[in-house]
Amino acid sequence: MSAIPIDTGRREQVAAALRARLPERSVLSDPEDTRPYECDGLAAYRQLPMIVTLPSNEDEVLAILNVCRELNVPIVPRGAGTGLSGGALPILDGVVISTARLNRIVRVDAYARTAIVQPGVRNLAISEACAQYGLYYAPDPSSQIACTIGGNVAENSGGVHCLKYGLTVHNVLRVRVATIDGEIIELGSEALDAPGLDLLAVFIGSEGMLGIVTEVTVKLVPKPATAQVIMASFDDVVTGGDAVASVIAAGIIPAGLEMMDRMSVRMVEPFVKAGYDTDAAAILLCEADGTALEVAEEIERMTRVLRSAGATAIAVSQSEAERMRFWSGRKNAFPAAGRISPDYYCMDGTIPRKKLAQVLTGIEEMERTFGLRCSNVFHAGDGNLHPLILFDANQPGEFERAEAFGAAILALCVEVGGTITGEHGVGMEKINSMCVQFGRKELDMFLAVKRAFDVPMLLNPDKAIPTPHRCAEFGKMHVTKGALPFADLPRF
Amino acid sequence: MSAIPIDTGRREQVAAALRARLPERSVLSDPEDTRPYECDGLAAYRQLPMIVTLPSNEDEVLAILNVCRELNVPIVPRGAGTGLSGGALPILDGVVISTARLNRIVRVDAYARTAIVQPGVRNLAISEACAQYGLYYAPDPSSQIACTIGGNVAENSGGVHCLKYGLTVHNVLRVRVATIDGEIIELGSEALDAPGLDLLAVFIGSEGMLGIVTEVTVKLVPKPATAQVIMASFDDVVTGGDAVASVIAAGIIPAGLEMMDRMSVRMVEPFVKAGYDTDAAAILLCEADGTALEVAEEIERMTRVLRSAGATAIAVSQSEAERMRFWSGRKNAFPAAGRISPDYYCMDGTIPRKKLAQVLTGIEEMERTFGLRCSNVFHAGDGNLHPLILFDANQPGEFERAEAFGAAILALCVEVGGTITGEHGVGMEKINSMCVQFGRKELDMFLAVKRAFDVPMLLNPDKAIPTPHRCAEFGKMHVTKGALPFADLPRF
Known part of the structure; x- marks a missing residue:
């Protein structure tokens, strides 16, 4: 929740200008009404917006943009608010444009x-x-x-x-x-x-x-005519990671190729009863889709590759119901985390596939360094990791440790040639990590392109692309701890 | 060939600055040496460049850019010069950067x-x-x-x-x-x-x-383990066009899906002896690649779809040699055109797949309007047309008619929801058609993004994105003929 109060005079001025051009009930300015918009899926960050607008058509969107441009008001667009990186985090003196009514x-x-x-x-x-x-x-x-x-x-x-x-x-x-x-x-x-x-x-x-x-x-x-999924068990995560590389190296592009480590499996199984192998150090889910013949052939090829890559057990879904059950465990990994830990922090980084085993080992070491557990669920096929860092926000220092753990994972992703986000975006959450990912020249190019679209720099400002000032502050923050920038992040 | 002479004083100034920063034999300024760079694959447009540079590494590229920026010299980069839209057409007072030595x-x-x-x-x-x-x-x-x-x-x-x-x-x-x-x-x-x-x-x-x-x-x-190609014959081009849509609608994504009309087939067959059906109004080449089982199944499905879409004959390659022969006809369509016509103009437009039949009929009508023959060879699967307009540049007015024919095809592409280029680029050739394709707002956005990368606007200027002035001139050119812009292009 924001500690700084909204300037009510300014709010009334902007709200009046918006109401003059929009139908009734499209402009919310009472904090009672705007409260539901104060955060997105990254609920650790909250900010009550000055005003929320609910346009019903394109002309109303244009009217809002015109008012905001004329009055120099920053704008934050918002869909369902399920984003995990704070991209829809409101701005204290800004207007939220909700797309809720543009739903045709x-x-x-x-x-x-x-x-x-x-x-x-x-x-x-x-x-x-x-x-x-x-x-x-x-x-x-x-x-x-x-x-x-x-x-x-x-x-x-x-x-x-x-x-x-x-x-x-x-x-x-x-x-x-x-x-x-x-x-x-x-x-x-x-x-x-x-x-x-x-x-x-x-x-x-x-x-x-x-x-x-x-x-x-x-x-x-x-829609593919049919699909089947293999659940393969591995004795250690490194072998599982290498098996992913082997599947891809065999020229197979599975419809899905997901990996879960033991902690994720054990978190999920009692909750979902997906039929997972809770003794395995890691399981892989490999889906084939297409015609019946294509699926049969691909399942057979994947089985062969997984076996020779060291799978200790292999199960193939024998019905659509079983296929859905295998997937339900994966899809419920995040809610399941909520059952065993008061809080969790879902990270999102991408790495070259061949570095999977190295990064998993690195995360294991970090669990000891930061004194927190981390369960790993990820889109293994495209190297998109979703480590779930478990913590208890009521324990002093745990949230900060979780954040540092997350930043360290991202730094490792960049170090092995990957990136700080796979699919969750940068938003507010990872804006400092952008200073790790990119040099100033690339960031300046991003800002120049943003300016080409948005000369007054009013559209979701201060998200996604850090300004030189912000990166300098981020660097200084690390330097003042008595070391070079980023040197206080664990290196592997 | 350029009628306007190069300013030799300026040339010596820029060449000297470049030679001061580059190794020997990296800077060509004698017209004898720069002549080979006066055009790319769009040989109808020619312009001798002021200077040609041949950097051997990144530092030399940077040195050239620094000199050009300091002296305000426009730059045209050039690869092999095989481009078909004049993207590498030199500029009278500009420097060409050839990548010929950056070949590692x-x-x-x-x-x-x-x-x-x-x-x-x-x-x-x-x-x-x-x-x-x-x-x-x-x-x-x-x-x-x-x-x-x-x-x-x-x-x-x-x-x-x-x-x-x-x-x-x-x-x-x-x-x-x-x-x-x-x-x-x-x-x-x-x-x-x-x-x-x-x-x-x-x-x-x-x-x-x-x-x-x-x-x-x-x-x-x-590399796929194996591949086979189907050659299917059709009695008219419209049925052939609809068959393409049927293949895609059946959920098949062939490794290649090419169409040639009768004129292309008859142009190519005597030259290449690909075994094409010269009685067909159009032929389709549909390739499947993958494992032997995948290929066999996809060939069987495609055969079924093509038959029920009205194919009058179907041949499937029975060996790698036969597959290569089927493709050799398609790949030699352009050289074959050179055997039957003194000149040809290869267009490149893209249309929604479902409009194939409509556009083919339109092009047939245009052959009569413009009094020129057009053979059609295209990437049918992705709606990328390559009409080859045949003409004789020695006949007064034929080149201009060919250009107008090409512009009319592109206007039709835009009209049916397609675009003015598939894969050959805009370059010099289609810069006016960009005024047909886009509104001023989109073009201004392109220019703003270009400016974000290239503030002095020195990199390949006046290509690809028309300035407001250019579109205004283009519009006027059409208006002065006594009609609204583009109204003098044939409409369908």
């Missing part, structure tokens, strides 16, 4: 295999709307029941199937965007390539810094 | 499946260098024997396999770039996603306007 599926074109939807449409609602044509929208973040396509565009969301089917950027064809200048631009096209600069790719994953999306054209893919 | 394969990592190469390395040389590991670099433009990876990055090149394996943007992980400020930045990473703005995607296809690439990290993929 405009058109499904089964022939062209596209759907045009407003940004507030839920991820899963798209697949539900095209199920009748045997089509679905591929990216499936864990939050897909709740999260919106606008938020997916902002964060370039992935999911357990993104190894085979790609991230949001690979599944969105076009966006309509309201700019801070109060104009509408369209980025992308239904064609495979587009002339001009690929601003669609820049926009996807830009965390609300470049414009407000008002419409999204997504690609739909045919 | 730095490292192949078979385990990570990546290769790090300098920009002047030929596309096919990458695959040759990793053949020993059973890996290859997937994008295969027709010019792959000659064209360079730097040029592929500039144009976001595709090829006959890009439907399944993606364009350059999907196969490049990282680029090192020398900026106009004389700095080195790295865009992208080896991870699936990267934090910050996706400037890698913006850079790929940016036609040399944002920086000079000095190193490229590409993704390698395993």
